[in-house]
Amino acid sequence: MKSTLHASIISNNQMAKDIFCLKLYEPETVKASQPGQFINIKCSLDENGVDPYLRRPISIADIDKKSGTMDIIYQVRGRGTKVLSERKSEETINFMGPLGNSFDTQAAPEHAIIVGGGIGVFPLLYLAKELKTKKKTILLGFRNKDAVVLENEFCSVADNLIIYTDDGSYGEKGLVTTAFAPFGELAVPESEKDGTAFFTCGPEMMMKRLVHISDEIGITGQLSIERRMACGIGACLVCVCKLKDSDDAEGFKYSHACKDGPIFWKEDLFFD
Ligand SMILES: Cc1cc2nc3c(=O)[nH]c(=O)nc-3n(C[C@H](O)[C@H](O)[C@H](O)COP(=O)(O)OP(=O)(O)OC[C@H]3O[C@@H](n4cnc5c(N)ncnc54)[C@H](O)[C@@H]3O)c2cc1C
Ligand code: FES
CATH class of the missing domain: 3.40.50.80 (Nucleotide-binding domain of ferredoxin-NADP reductase (FNR) module)
Known part of the structure; x- marks a missing residue:
């Protein structure tokens, strides 16, 4: 079971209209991460806050093992990413990760x-x-x-x-x-x-x-698929996706994009 971690915000700079780069210091996560993995971030301004209640999944865009930092690049879309864009350097952020396969x-x-x-x-x-x-x-x-x-x-x-x-x-x-x-x-x-x-x-x-x-x-x-997610660790079934299954009468089985993915070989994915 993944536990929650804390990272220091080094910077949270705007790169383009509605696009931000959040640089986080958390050397252990950086060391453990692989390309394609994501972290599930608690976006709220206050660490114990509930606005928004659910974490938001964002991919690891870049790492620097020497400095122990990772870059998370995100587009402001709704409440979660809006609040995230208001977080400031030197604050601490709560997240789970690295999650998913690579x-x-x-x-x-x-x-x-x-x-x-x-x-x-x-x-x-x-x-x-x-x-x-x-x-x-x-x-x-x-x-x-x-x-x-x-x-x-x-x-x-x-x-x-x-x-x-x-x-x-x-x-x-x-x-x-x-x-x-x-x-x-x-x-x-x-x-x-x-x-x-x-x-x-x-x-x-x-x-x-x-x-x-x-x-x-x-x-x-290989494709990295995006689904709406909640827990990010295979416990809530929000992120369901379909994989081909030749043993099944309908030709597919359900899978978790957060735990079994988000990366899948094209030969395995079942598109409707
Ligand atoms: C594994 C994974 C990795 C991701 N990596 C990145 C990333 O690197 N950078 C980035 O900007 N975004 C990424 N996303 C999408 C990001 O999680 C959503 O944009 C974010 O959760 C929206 O939260 P919100 O509260 O701002 O918006 P909400 O109010 O929750 O939603 C606002 C809008 O965003 C759409 N949306 C919500 N969740 C998703 C989603 N999972 N995928 C696509 N659209 C969504 C909704 O349909 C709605 O139109 C990733 C999603 C997943 C599942
Ligand atoms: S997000 Fe909960 S099972 Fe995938």
């Missing part, structure tokens, strides 16, 4: 294609830094120019970084899935398919489309 970083020895959309971009930075793949192609999609963050950080670890915006106000115009299309510029030659895999996090529609295209290309991949 990306299999051995999955793509030759070529990793990392695809992120919206808030799904944040956890992919830690992954991109840890992957030891020969080649890294990184495709990131944002709403518009004002929402673009982490470009330099991704650029420093990518062989090829392409940024897409929905309205074309920055980078390429269109959906991030475009470059991934079978006949697009990143089509994977037959000889490279075994050593190539995609890694993705973002809106469900985007990830479904990626799975479809990757089936056509013939490469495997």
